Amino acid sequence: MASTEGLVPITRAFLASYYDKYPFPPLSDDVSRLSSEIASLIQQLTLQSPPSQGEASLIDEANRQPPHKIDENMWKNREQMEEILFLLQPSRWPIQLREPCTSEDSELSSIASHLKNNFDNALTAMISFQTKNSDRVFSTVMTYMPQDFRGTLIRQQKERSERNKQAEVDALVSSGGSIRDTYALLWKQQMERRRQLAQLGSATGVYKTLVKYLVGVPQVLLDFIRQINDDDGPMEEQRERYGPPLYSLTKMVMAIRVFLTLLWERYDTFKLNKDQWNLLSEAAIVYTSEFERFVTFISDVFANSPFFISADTAGILGSREKEEYKEIIVQAGRTYEVSLMVESENSYIAWDFSLMQGKISMDIGFSVEYISASGEKTLILPYNRYEADQGNFSTLMAGNYKLVWDNSYSTFFKKSLRYKVDCIPPVVEPTN
Template structure:
């Protein structure tokens, strides 16, 4: 079990500083140019023949803004690549391409095989990225878990959960579920993984029985897995930095999929000319090249990004900006009282105080008590005093609700 002493979860301020060292080289200008050209071809095809209800729905999707979350965009790219590969199966081609009678059709058939090979490679890179990233997160979590039955239970639960998820996907595919249905299920499962992590961090839900055994699990780990995917948490910095290029790639691959869908239904009346064929081929090459470059880049960034940083580093970077922090000078002989609302179980109360040293003996006294909603008072920390030779003292108290508020730990 790795030590978490003095560590806190990564903060958005820290990631902002960290990501400054990893700027993503801009996408090729060809991405926007070719995306625009593909959009023009889609418009030509709809003028040739009005879109069906299903086609209109796909066009609407292509015109919408991509999802905000990085991983949701990854799943969306993977889905569109699967749809393109489905369309590029020779058995799905228009008859003129399956049995080419002209040199132009034969050339286009050969070009489509190259397009399929490029998409296949990009999909392989996508799956590898998702698998490695998921394994890395879980491995890091397990590194900080006590190396005893608790870690074993969580690992077994994860393995059982993943087997059940795969069985659910297999059953859907076997019953004739579409690629769209499959990816809707895969994203639902991904969100379930997030909920399970958050439940572990909050000690609720499916982990309620297990949590009674979690004494010894570092609080910093539970805090990390509870907070990491918050909408305005650390990952929002990642979305703002690296989301825009990924959003452009999501729109591009969606447009390629829509274009092929419309083209196959109209190929007998709308054959591509040489320039349009080259456009489709170039779009596929640029998309797959830029997508693989993005995945390679983001994999390196994730692999080098820490999950935990020192409390001192977090302080320097303003990690306390969302905490309630007050500073007050208490004059000699005066009393100062602070009332704090406790928002949830496992809350922390912290104070840091110092005494001026000099010829005059000085000390300071304090106590902590809990007042329930009904006004009942419970003494948490009895009144105690610190002498002047204790130049600085700091204490962090964790409060745990169990048959009334009681003191659980004190660090200081």
């Protein structure tokens, strides 16, 4: 393995220097102007008819400062777009727009349809950004992993984890969960990814040694992921640089959502005039175009950001084969054991071993045991005799495991064993 001497975790100062090359062109002045005018219309609606308890809660949320984290704001914008698109479904329109009796109502119905198209396009851009960013991060992480059967296991585990998360969301929606409920769950899942990331970076003892030495993650990466989400860590520079325009867009989309919610409930008594409809239409156009511009910009920045040391810099993992394998002599009549501490459920234990004896007695007994806190042993993988084996199993519980190579049946022949063993934790992703 190429030396990592001299490498340090990416710091806030490093990112500050990098971001100097990527200034974000300021938002259009129309964002603040239109947000203020929408706020005035909201005030008129609430004076005309006091808000219900649910409307008051929504207004309070819109008046609060947006979340500080970039990714939480992204989810918040996506949630509000979905809420707006729900309101803009023709079946949700006031009856005067659904069944227009005048040319003016027909024209307003057309404006409502165009609003929906704008938000459909912005939501598509949002989803594409989140998907591509997640895939990019995972691909970057995978460059640090050995390119053998373990990489396949990690990919399978990632796919299984995401399927489980999606099934959880689907079940919520099927049971009648609201858009708000759905996004609360999505953010909870995102925070769980962040928690697992912090745990991986802070792992100690045998677990940390296995992750670093056997799985192939350099210490510099473990240090980085441990402190990436610190309050004053690297991501804080990103938030200070690119947070303010995103916060303005979050406030704007919240205002549009609140306005539509109040308007639909009061349409019979507070019918917008043509100028006010045009203002709403302009606000939707400006928000969606500016949001799509921001997402395109930030996507390019993220795609090139040096959040991880490159595989080339850290040393190509293929050169580690000799270091990854250990060799041990198992004397006749003896056993050899490797102990593992598994800290997270749904981890994998994986192994790859072969005998180098040569010509005779080319087999050795092999089994895997689980050892409880009280010392009780449970056979997880039954004893069998092998010349070589590659295998894995998903752990049913966290705790101590023991891999046992048994040469006790042999009276004369020692066995030269070449092996590597990994404990592969659940795949996690950094967040911003």
